[in-house]
Amino acid sequence: MKITYREIIKGIVTLIGVTMLFSCEGNLNEVRALQNPADAPAGTANGILMKYTDSGRVVATLKSPKMFDFENKDFPYREFPEGVYIEFFGKDNEKSTVTADYGIVYSGTGLVDLRGNVVIFTADSTLLEGEQLYWDQNQSWVFTDRENQIKFPDGSFNEGMGFDSNQNFDKFNFRTNSGIQNIDESEK
Incomplete structure (x- = not known):
């Protein structure tokens, strides 16, 4: 099986995209809490x-x-x-x-x-x-x-x-x- 340059780039881009999705999950809950006026400080x-x-x-x-x-x-x-x-x-x-x-x-x-x-x-x-x-x-x-x-x-x-x-x-x-x-x- 021969891997092409295009497939390597595609794999790297996919890996970066998945990493970004998981790294944002922790902050997503904080952002949601700030958007909810009931949970936000006065x-x-x-x-x-x-x-x-x-x-x-x-x-x-x-x-x-x-x-x-x-x-x-x-x-x-x-x-x-x-x-x-x-x-x-x-x-x-x-x-x-x-x-x-x-x-x-x-x-x-x-x-x-x-x-x-x-x-x-x-x-x-x-x-x-x-x-x-x-x-x-x-x-x-x-x-x-x-x-x-x-x-x-x-x-x-x-x-x-x-x-x-x-x-x-x-x-x-x-x-x-x-x-x-x-x-x-x-x-x-």
Whole structure:
């Protein structure tokens, strides 16, 4: 059997065409999702800086490279797929910070879900690190069922799976943990 130059070219063109069809399949689903208004975000923002105020005083700032606003859904939320950095300012302008690789805020419930390298550094130098953390804004409560590590200003620390706390981090309930606690026995 003799293969001609024309058949070789025809085979190469067919191979390129089939390759292009299969390589576009992954992006085709993304394009379809963008064309469907029901699945599309109400808005997209890049390089955002949001400031939250209370009686004219800045109480928090939020920075993120990207935000998707899905407030048009039955269960509205805002998604921060490329991470988030938040600063909270107290009454005496003391600052606490929160960073995470991913964040989502559910408007209807007031629940915030932070994931990936979550780090909280409070104004009193308490440091919390974990892979996922939830904050219930309505109840002023923070909790997780994942691994976490907490270092307190007095040198105490805890490592374990799961805890819940008030948002000021002065009342904790640990599930499974190990660590060192410094107790001041002079207070009776």
